[in-house]
Amino acid sequence: xxxxxxxxxxxxTNGGGDRGRKPRYDTRNKDIGPPPHHxxxxxxxxxxxxxxxxxxxxxxxxxxxxxxxxxxxxxxSAEPHQSDKPYDNRPPSVSAIRxxxxxxxxQDQLPICSRPDSGGTKGxxxxxxxxxxKCNLPDxxxxxxxxxxxxxxxxxxxxxxxxxxxxxxxxVQKILxxxxxxxxxxxxxxxxxxxxxxxxxxxxxxYEIAIKNQLYQLAIKDMSDRVTVADMWxxxxxxxPYKRPQDLxxxxxxxxxxxxxxxxxxxxxxxxxxxQTLYDSGPFQNSGFxxxxxxxxxxxxxxxxxxxxxxxxxxxxYRNIDMIHFISIYLGRDITINGGTMSHxxxxxxxxxxxxxxxTVETRHTNNKMVYNIRGFGxxxxxxxxxxxxxxxxxxxxxxxxxxxxxxxxxxxxxRLPTLECVNKGAQNSSxxxxxxxxxxxxxxxxxxxxxxxxxxxKSKRSILLPKIRCNKTMxxxxxxxFNNDPYxxxxxxxxxxxxxLQVKARVLxxxxxxxxxxxxxxxxxxxxxxxxxxxxxATRVHKWEMILVKxxxxxxxxxxxxxxxxxxxxxxxxxxxxGIQMNPHFxxxxxxxxxxxxCVHDLHASGAEFGLFILIGDCPESYQTIKRCALQExxxxxxxxxxxxxxxxxxxxxxxxxxxxxxxxxxxxxxGINSTISFKKIFLDQPKSDGDVxxxxxxxxxxxVVSERKPSIAAVVASVSPTSTQYICRSSEQRxxxxxxxxxxxxxxxxxxxxxxxxxxxxTNKQYPTKIVVYRDGVDEGHFQKIxxxxxxxxxxxxxxxxxxxxxxxxxxxxxxxxxxxxxxxxDGQRITNMVAGTVIDTTIVHPRQFDFYLNSHAGxxxxxxxxxxxxxxxxxxxxxxxxxxxxxxxxxxxxxxxKAVKCPAAARYAHTVxxxxxxxxxxxxxxxxxxxxxxxxxxxDEDDLTLEDIKSNLIMVNKNVKNMMWFT
Numbered sequence: 001x002x003x004x005x006x007x008x009x010x011x012x013t014n015g016g017g018d019r020g021r022k023p024r025y026d027t028r029n030k031d032i033g034p035p036p037h038h039x040x041x042x043x044x045x046x047x048x049x050x051x052x053x054x055x056x057x058x059x060x061x062x063x064x065x066x067x068x069x070x071x072x073x074x075x076x077s078a079e080p081h082q083s084d085k086p087y088d089n090r091p092p093s094v095s096a097i098r099x100x101x102x103x104x105x106x107q108d109q110l111p112i113c114s115r116p117d118s119g120g121t122k123g124x125x126x127x128x129x130x131x132x133x134k135c136n137l138p139d140x141x142x143x144x145x146x147x148x149x150x151x152x153x154x155x156x157x158x159x160x161x162x163x164x165x166x167x168x169x170x171x172v173q174k175i176l177x178x179x180x181x182x183x184x185x186x187x188x189x190x191x192x193x194x195x196x197x198x199x200x201x202x203x204x205x206x207y208e209i210a211i212k213n214q215l216y217q218l219a220i221k222d223m224s225d226r227v228t229v230a231d232m233w234x235x236x237x238x239x240x241p242y243k244r245p246q247d248l249x250x251x252x253x254x255x256x257x258x259x260x261x262x263x264x265x266x267x268x269x270x271x272x273x274x275x276q277t278l279y280d281s282g283p284f285q286n287s288g289f290x291x292x293x294x295x296x297x298x299x300x301x302x303x304x305x306x307x308x309x310x311x312x313x314x315x316x317x318y319r320n321i322d323m324i325h326f327i328s329i330y331l332g333r334d335i336t337i338n339g340g341t342m343s344h345x346x347x348x349x350x351x352x353x354x355x356x357x358x359x360t361v362e363t364r365h366t367n368n369k370m371v372y373n374i375r376g377f378g379x380x381x382x383x384x385x386x387x388x389x390x391x392x393x394x395x396x397x398x399x400x401x402x403x404x405x406x407x408x409x410x411x412x413x414x415x416r417l418p419t420l421e422c423v424n425k426g427a428q429n430s431s432x433x434x435x436x437x438x439x440x441x442x443x444x445x446x447x448x449x450x451x452x453x454x455x456x457x458x459k460s461k462r463s464i465l466l467p468k469i470r471c472n473k474t475m476x477x478x479x480x481x482x483f484n485n486d487p488y489x490x491x492x493x494x495x496x497x498x499x500x501x502l503q504v505k506a507r508v509l510x511x512x513x514x515x516x517x518x519x520x521x522x523x524x525x526x527x528x529x530x531x532x533x534x535x536x537x538x539a540t541r542v543h544k545w546e547m548i549l550v551k552x553x554x555x556x557x558x559x560x561x562x563x564x565x566x567x568x569x570x571x572x573x574x575x576x577x578x579x580g581i582q583m584n585p586h587f588x589x590x591x592x593x594x595x596x597x598x599x600c601v602h603d604l605h606a607s608g609a610e611f612g613l614f615i616l617i618g619d620c621p622e623s624y625q626t627i628k629r630c631a632l633q634e635x636x637x638x639x640x641x642x643x644x645x646x647x648x649x650x651x652x653x654x655x656x657x658x659x660x661x662x663x664x665x666x667x668x669x670x671x672x673g674i675n676s677t678i679s680f681k682k683i684f685l686d687q688p689k690s691d692g693d694v695x696x697x698x699x700x701x702x703x704x705x706v707v708s709e710r711k712p713s714i715a716a717v718v719a720s721v722s723p724t725s726t727q728y729i730c731r732s733s734e735q736r737x738x739x740x741x742x743x744x745x746x747x748x749x750x751x752x753x754x755x756x757x758x759x760x761x762x763x764x765t766n767k768q769y770p771t772k773i774v775v776y777r778d779g780v781d782e783g784h785f786q787k788i789x790x791x792x793x794x795x796x797x798x799x800x801x802x803x804x805x806x807x808x809x810x811x812x813x814x815x816x817x818x819x820x821x822x823x824x825x826x827x828x829d830g831q832r833i834t835n836m837v838a839g840t841v842i843d844t845t846i847v848h849p850r851q852f853d854f855y856l857n858s859h860a861g862x863x864x865x866x867x868x869x870x871x872x873x874x875x876x877x878x879x880x881x882x883x884x885x886x887x888x889x890x891x892x893x894x895x896x897x898x899x900x901k902a903v904k905c906p907a908a909a910r911y912a913h914t915v916x917x918x919x920x921x922x923x924x925x926x927x928x929x930x931x932x933x934x935x936x937x938x939x940x941x942x943d944e945d946d947l948t949l950e951d952i953k954s955n956l957i958m959v960n961k962n963v964k965n966m967m968w969f970t
Contacts, residue, residue, distance in 0.1 A: 128842070132501070132846050143228075148193065173188070175216075284455060289319065316446040331349060359440060362440075386398050420434075527839075542576075547612075547615065552618030564644075613639075637962065674722070675897045716916035889906060
């Protein structure tokens with residue numbers, strides 16, 4: 001392989017929340033750029049962000065290892081070397097889904113709706129504290145933004161000093177310190193921008209400095225932007241309808257990072273002390289993972305101007321260990337035994353090692369630290385061929401082991417271990433580096449899906465803090481930051497009031513009444529109600545059912561297990577009958593293994609049973625997935641899975657009865673029954689014209705990792721099909737790129753056909769058309785709001801046109817839900833700091849200055865500090881007032897058929913999230929690689945023009961017709 005192929009490789013990063021879930025951004029990009037905030041503080045609604053449906057794929061360039069000028073290493077199959085280019089990553093290449101609305105029609109885009117009034121008035125008033133701190137800026141403040149290039153002199157030319165290989169921030173800081181007498185007060189964002197209050201047009205264009213025998217250059221190009229505080233106040237006071245002051249927020253957030261960068265790791269807006277002792281005990285012992293404590297800090301523009309939010313943060317990181325140790329942990333054995341020879345089984349396991357597609361590794365055996373992504377594995381160092389070209393065109397073949405010994409005087413300890421195929425952007429080719437020379441790069445956040453149940457539980461335990469503790473920790477962080485003695489803030493005359501948290505006005509809404517059979521009404525108390533003594537409103541009959549025990553292959557059910565199961569089996573028919581479900585007390589019981597599941601489901605369906613109750617013995621996610629795939633896709637029968645461990649935990653009759661009550665509600669809902677109802681008429685008493693309205697509620701969500709050909713995005717749409725809004729059906733689809741690139745696609749491409757189908761079922765079921773449709777869309781960043789309007793709202797309108805024909809079209813309200821954000825609220829009665837109560841709504845002070853948004857805490861606090869949901873209304877054709885939509889949303893949080901308590905968001909949105917998760921089980925078998933070696937496509941990038949939705953292929957996920965229109969997802 002060539003010098004390029006050994007020392008360089010192509011590198012790409014993929015953007016990627018929570019949506020209600022975890023934030024979608026690349027945690028490897030430390031110390032750069034503004035964070036993806038929640039709601040309106042996220043990004044300006046510029047033409048670029050409007051078209052940015054998939055997270056941008058940044059492309060970072062890396063320089064070569066130092067090497068002898070007269071020596072070149074060549075791989076016979078290597079691709080041509082791509083030479084260094086000055087400024088090759090400015091601006092970064094972007095892969096984005098463009099708006100389907102042509103540019104010439106931008107003026108016809110649907111606007112994001114404004115707040116219909118000055119806020120709600122219903123409910124009793126209270127005062128809360130929030131973790132926002134008021135920021136005061138001089139009215140005459142103006143900040144200039146300059147485009148800069150940080151370059152390194154290499155092979156006779158200036159090339160971009162890539163932040164992976166060069167400490168750009170340190171380089172610029174040293175230049176600024178040296179030029180303090182010549183330059184005004186400026187600050188750097190570690191990217192391509194320099195900020196200053198003063199104009200720099202009359203200053204020198206370039207500044208050079210030598211650091212460790214390397215020559216660097218700071219080149220100031222031109223002023224690319226200028227923002228003022230006056231413009232921000234124009235926006236807040238509704239005098240400027242089009243330009244959000246997000247650029248000002250970005251500049252100020254960069255300013256706030258300057259003084260802490262030397263002692264802290266900055267990952268977007270998360271900050272962690274570099275010198276802290278990481279927690280690697282308990283479930284993290286010998287795992288390669290460790291926990292770190294830190295904090296979150298971000299600025300927002302609110303109704304009262306700029307505020308700073310501070311919150312505690314606990315994250316899991318990869319330990320900075322060598323790759324031999326890391327892989328040994330994963331395989332559960334020391335891979336250096338027997339000289340490092342690996343079996344075929346070990347190689348097969350490594351080929352399925354998911355985290356290798358995510359982490360970056362570093363090497364330290366050269367003069368410079370090099371950072372790589374992992375593509376896969378190559379031959380061992382003794383076998384991997386290298387061709388060394390001399391200055392006269394002669395060539396010598398050698399192994400990687402021989403090359404390292406000759407060039408770097410390195411004698412490998414384990415030359416029989418496979419090499420890592422590594423890539424960075426320095427060249428198109430790969431570098432095959434011995435595992436023992438690679439280390440896991442520090443401060444990389446671990447995705448929770450790669451953590452064990454015990455590790456996630458420990459992380460949650462350390463993240464969940466009681467309101468008093470979280471409040472005190474937040475105040476401690478704010479005071480330790482010592483903002484008002486920060487020289488950068490002083491230069492701008494910026495003052496942050498950290499003496500106390502902001503106080504906000506809030507209201508507590510009245511809960512609905514829950515209606516059971518015979519119109520028996522149950523009151524909601526602190527977000528919960530009791531079903532005891534009542535029967536389900538419309539209960540089902542179960543004539544034939546079976547109970548199947550599924551072994552995990554590791555152990556047989558013990559005597560105590562069987563005793564508990566007998567108790568469960570005896571109580572189930574009796575308890576369900578008490579709630580009105582006529583369930584046959586006679587049933588068959590089977591004990592099967594994983595490989596017998598398909599045949600068992602087939603026999604269950606053939607026997608005419610209405611449903612099957614599967615008891616999973618041990619931790620067996622594969623069995624659960626197989627049951628769902630066979631039952632819902634192949635044979636069409638309702639199933640319910642229970643965990644034996646959960647049944648064992650119900651250690652007294654009261655707990656077991658409550659557990660069976662929950663099972664009974666699920667059985668009834670899945671088989672077409674109605675558990676309970678609520679009446680929405682009280683919400684619209686002020687609207688006499690609403691008497692004849694027929695409501696349809698839709699929930700939508702997209703569940704995905706970074707989308708590729710192998711791992712599609714799953715979109716789910718759930719809709720009510722009953723006037724009581726208690727029965728729902730779903731449709732789902734998978735979305736993947738036409739090529740094998742990776743994107744994070746937020747828009748539901750098939751929203752129109754899915755909603756059209758759901759509308760048809762609604763009409764067939766109710767013999768009437770909905771007059772009003774309310775959509776709750778989960779997991780959309782504010783940078784994508786306009787894209788959702790351009791696509792999904794319009795798609796729903798088109799679906800209505802197809803279904804309604806010449807009939808009057810329904811009115812639509814479209815609401816975005818964000819369940820993951822960093823705003824917290826605390827109630828204080830003068831003595832205690834507690835959680836806010838269920839039904840608390842906040843729609844003043846810290847919300848958007850002009851758009852229709854609010855925070856709603858619909859559920860009672862269980863552990864730690866409550867995280868309420870945030871709602872942002874994009875489209876309000878129904879013309880809901882603040883009171884109406886807030887009350888409606890709160891009451892819809894009481895309609896989840898799976899429990900007798902209010903949940904975090906409306907049931908439709910929760911169901912959609914569940915469907916998007918479960919629909920993955922319906923996919924085809926995973927793609928098989930053509931070789932035994934692991935190979936990742938993470939380095940694939942898109943250099944062509946931006947994509948459109950036509951470049952994303954999608955197909956509906958089919959469910960068996962027997963269960964297609966049943967609530968199998970509850």
